[in-house]
Amino acid sequence: xxxxxxxxxxxxxxxxxxxxxxxxxxxxxxxxxxxxxxxxxxxxxxxxxxxxxxxxxxxxxxxxxxxxxxxxxxxxxxxxxxxxxxxxxxxxxxxxxxxxxxxxxxxxxxxxxxxxxxxxxxxxxxxxxxxxxxxxxxxxxxxxxxxxxxxxxxxxxxxxxxxxxxxxxxxxxxxxxxxxxxxxxxxxxxxxxxxxxxxxxxxxxxxxxxxxxxxxxxxxxxxxxxxxxxxxxxxxxxxxxxxxxxxxxxxxxxxxxxxxxxxxxxxxxxxxxxxxxxx
Amino acid sequence: xxxxxxxxxxxxxxxxxxxxxxxxxxxxxxxxxxxxxxxxxxxxxxxxxxxxxxxxxxxxxxxxxxxxxxxxxxxxxxxxxxxxxxxxxxxxxxxxxxxxxxxxxxxxxxxxxxxxxxxxxxxxxxxxxxxxxxxxxxxxxxxxxxxxxxxxxxxxxxxxxxxxxxxxxxxxxxxxxxxxxxxxxxxxxxxxxxxxxxxxxxxxxxxxxxxxxxxxxxxxxxxxxxxxxxxxxxxxxxxxxxxxxxxxxxxxxxxxxxxxxxxxxxxxxxxxxxxxxxxxxxxxxxxxxxxxxxxxxxxxxxxxxxxxxxx
Amino acid sequence: xxxxxxxxxxxxxxxxxxxxxxxxxxxxxxxxxxxxxxxxxxxxxxxxxxxxxxxxxxxxxxxxxxxxxxxxxxxxxxxxxxxxxxxxxxxxxxxxxxxxxxxxxxxxxxxxxxxxxxxxxxxxxxxxxxxxxxxxxxxxxxxxxxxxxxxxxxxxxxxxxxxxxxxxxxxxxxxxxxxxxxxxxxxxxxxxxxxxxxxxxxxxxxxxxxxxxxxxxxxxxxxxxxxxxxxxxxxxxxxxxxxxxxxxxxxxxxxxxxxxxxxxxxxxxxxxxxxxxxxxxxxxxxxxxxxxxxxxxxxxxxxxxxxxxxxxxxxxxxxxxxxxxxxxxxxxxxxxxxxxxxxxxxxxxxxxxxxxxxxxxxxxxxxxxxxxxxxxxxxxxxxxxxxxxxxxx
Numbered sequence: 004x005x006x007x008x009x010x011x012x013x014x015x016x017x018x019x020x021x022x023x024x025x026x027x028x029x030x031x032x033x034x035x036x037x038x039x040x041x042x043x044x045x046x047x048x049x050x051x052x053x054x055x056x057x058x059x060x061x062x063x064x065x066x067x068x069x070x071x072x073x074x075x076x077x078x079x080x081x082x083x084x085x086x087x088x089x090x091x092x093x094x095x096x097x098x099x100x101x102x103x104x105x106x107x108x109x110x111x112x113x114x115x116x117x118x119x120x121x122x123x124x125x126x127x128x129x130x131x132x133x134x135x136x137x138x139x140x141x142x143x144x145x146x147x148x149x150x151x152x153x154x155x156x157x158x159x160x161x162x163x164x165x166x167x168x169x170x171x172x173x174x175x176x177x178x179x180x181x182x183x184x185x186x187x188x189x190x191x192x193x194x195x196x197x198x199x200x201x202x203x204x205x206x207x208x209x210x211x212x213x214x215x216x217x218x219x220x221x222x223x224x225x226x227x228x229x230x231x232x233x234x235x236x237x238x239x240x241x242x243x244x245x246x247x248x249x250x251x252x253x254x255x256x257x258x259x260x261x262x263x264x265x266x267x268x269x270x271x272x273x274x275x276x277x278x279x280x281x282x
Numbered sequence: 283x284x285x286x287x288x289x290x291x292x293x294x295x296x297x298x299x300x301x302x303x304x305x306x307x308x309x310x311x312x313x314x315x316x317x318x319x320x321x322x323x324x325x326x327x328x329x330x331x332x333x334x335x336x337x338x339x340x341x342x343x344x345x346x347x348x349x350x351x352x353x354x355x356x357x358x359x360x361x362x363x364x365x366x367x368x369x370x371x372x373x374x375x376x377x378x379x380x381x382x383x384x385x386x387x388x389x390x391x392x393x394x395x396x397x398x399x400x401x402x403x404x405x406x407x408x409x410x411x412x413x414x415x416x417x418x419x420x421x422x423x424x425x426x427x428x429x430x431x432x433x434x435x436x437x438x439x440x441x442x443x444x445x446x447x448x449x450x451x452x453x454x455x456x457x458x459x460x461x462x463x464x465x466x467x468x469x470x471x472x473x474x475x476x477x478x479x480x481x482x483x484x485x486x487x488x489x490x491x492x493x494x495x496x497x498x499x500x501x502x503x504x505x506x507x508x509x510x511x512x513x514x515x516x517x518x519x520x521x522x523x524x525x526x527x528x529x530x531x532x533x534x535x536x537x538x539x540x541x542x543x544x545x546x547x548x549x550x551x552x553x554x555x556x557x558x559x560x561x562x563x564x565x566x567x568x569x570x571x572x573x574x575x576x577x578x579x580x581x582x583x584x585x586x587x588x589x590x591x592x593x
Numbered sequence: 594x595x596x597x598x599x600x601x602x603x604x605x606x607x608x609x610x611x612x613x614x615x616x617x618x619x620x621x622x623x624x625x626x627x628x629x630x631x632x633x634x635x636x637x638x639x640x641x642x643x644x645x646x647x648x649x650x651x652x653x654x655x656x657x658x659x660x661x662x663x664x665x666x667x668x669x670x671x672x673x674x675x676x677x678x679x680x681x682x683x684x685x686x687x688x689x690x691x692x693x694x695x696x697x698x699x700x701x702x703x704x705x706x707x708x709x710x711x712x713x714x715x716x717x718x719x720x721x722x723x724x725x726x727x728x729x730x731x732x733x734x735x736x737x738x739x740x741x742x743x744x745x746x747x748x749x750x751x752x753x754x755x756x757x758x759x760x761x762x763x764x765x766x767x768x769x770x771x772x773x774x775x776x777x778x779x780x781x782x783x784x785x786x787x788x789x790x791x792x793x794x795x796x797x798x799x800x801x802x803x804x805x806x807x808x809x810x811x812x813x814x815x816x817x818x819x820x821x822x823x824x825x826x827x828x829x830x831x832x833x834x835x836x837x838x839x840x841x842x843x844x845x846x847x848x849x850x851x852x853x854x855x856x857x858x859x860x861x862x863x864x865x866x867x868x869x870x871x872x873x874x875x876x877x878x879x880x881x882x883x884x885x886x887x888x889x890x891x892x893x894x895x896x897x898x899x900x901x902x903x904x905x906x907x908x909x910x911x912x913x914x915x916x917x918x919x920x921x922x923x924x925x926x927x928x929x930x931x932x933x934x935x936x937x938x939x940x941x942x943x944x945x946x947x948x949x950x951x952x953x954x955x956x957x958x959x960x961x962x963x964x965x966x967x968x969x970x971x972x973x974x975x976x977x978x979x980x981x982x983x984x985x986x
Contacts, residue, residue, distance in 0.1 A: 035396070042473065105324055113317035115317040130577065133532075135573045138339065143338045158331055183690060186684055201690060225425060242425040258423045259422070
């Protein structure tokens, strides 16, 4: 931070100079305001157009209506797609979290051969473009003559979520002071008790974070899903497919609703953590 | 790198510097089998549904269609010439994809760094709220956000009108369906992947280091250049990787915001070759090439920036 | 609360027999044997890296020794897991469980052992460390000093045969540290457990412990009471590590009954033979030491000593005089170049001798101690910022 040169006492700086200094000191705050506005423009659009009295296509503004909000499943297939996304999300999150947490513990807490290979195998899916992940999995399914549908989507989602869960949970485990577990054993807790009463509760936030990450990745995934879904629709795929014909405003409604729920959940979590920190 | 990094300051492990006495990361008495049992399900899943598919892709890339066979039927012929064939045909597409991805990454970096900086150092008590606000827009489905950009950048939108009024755009200039729109879309989509790692790195920087720099006659910009930025490098590296890699393979933005002739990216080609034209070998060649080139670039990049532990 | 020594530890001594710990090629603990009597306050004193913490962890069961055994009473616990040993540790970083409140932290060990009346015992332990009001708080809400006391309560409540303390006062500021030193001593006396306290602070060890083992490079330099170690050091390491010493080269010129006549730079000095360390017995080449507070400072060139029986070294010049309130600490350069430290108690008489003053030093011969002249005169001095400049050559 630059320290401002001392102002001569009793003499006002010319207004231009003062404005310039105020600007330079607050430049970054001003920028931040613009930045956040920029981030929210598409969100605002989505929200606004959910109130559009549109017919099939939702491009031009026709008029304000609450109809779409009152009947979000009005457009055909929207709610089926949403339902699929939610189901797939839950199943994939559960599987990926369990598998990923186990791997994370193995990596963080044990010595074993093949550590480099394991790390590489975990890291690679995150470094691979989704096209390649989706296409390669499709190639496998085609070769094995497996029908594409709900379960192939689940398989794909679990696959790319595991790595993220591993990274998240591993980071949390690594930040755990090993002396806490030593203290537990010093205080007559055997390995299983130490794990249950000390390790797990302290790692839990990381596991939850990993699960939430997995769910959001799964719910919002398009490219990999597109390659491996056959005729089954998820919510993103529904939007893609209908983007040619015209996206019904109900999609906006659902997206806005999910946004609202997610935002409320995060804010609530923040408030709870703040409150807990104070007591 | 700067002196501060050499000392290792800014990383919260200063107190943990321990002689062999105190370092015991693992509790006593673990059975040998446990790690393997823990690893098995997850790694098996990845082996079957990640590694094997990649190998399958590799194998598909050298297949050809026998004479007179139906659409979609290919046999393994180990035809390596598939590679030069496909790459030369789609070379321009490759170059375009990497160019867009690079521009988008740089733009994202330019936009994100000051934002992350503001949240890390100027936010005070609003910090957590701002972090939520950074991530919140991405609770809206990515496709709908991209469709929103389509509307924002449409010829008759108020944004374009404003730009024309400011003479930043000619009277009949357009943004939608141009490479510019595609890059804008890609940049926007990956902003949180850039902001969050940079923020995480900046947050770890000890603000007293910046004060020390000021004490040693560095002004704001110099401090940023010589102290803050180098210390945030791990975040910058992570952010650029997390942006560039998916950006190179993206095709949603190119489809929704671009022009099928001028803005085709590798992803588009792979998608169409796989799902519409049913030309598996070409699609496979392109996928393999994309992945390998990214891996090479990433390896190069990481070695140059000296960050070992990304995972 | 049961009072009195030995009762609570059940009369079980702690014995280390030939304990060795190697990390690869690095020997952290070298063939260490030690007996710590039940109910005593024992200190392991030494600089960083001397192996004291490793030794502690071996006793706790958090490290396995490469060789040797640990016995508590008659029970060989060498192979036992930490949760099977009647040993509890107060960690340097306190290691309080952040997700449990204070009472649950203290009760943790009791609950794991299935003790009855857990709540009452835990509350009593908190009373002992005067933190009853904090029972429902979380560790993050407590100050460093309070956390340290909780860590202590958590260990003590289990009435272990041996209580290990790993530099527990390291993170506290000076005043608080002094307070806690007195507290710990009081609690130990009251509860009667065997305390093994690891520290690098020699003042702390001397204040609190009944017996001190000075460790260096994985082995014990000397074992004894604070007084023994201070007045009768056996090695230069111990002499330099505990307080200040003035180590001066001396040659034995004659034996005079049960005393020795020494030659120091041409001056004749006397010393009782009993002051020879075991390593120095029979040697003619000695390093003699005198503690700075035992030396009298006289103005002037001549040997104006009042007591003919004192040793005198004349010809010194004051190079530095620091007034610390309690005393005046002088650095005196002797004619042969060596600087000696002299502490003169501030009795209010006389002023501070300015640098440049000519002085001579005298002391009672019985305060001299003699070490083997072949040993390293600088050993043990490096970590002490206030050490007197050591003799060259």
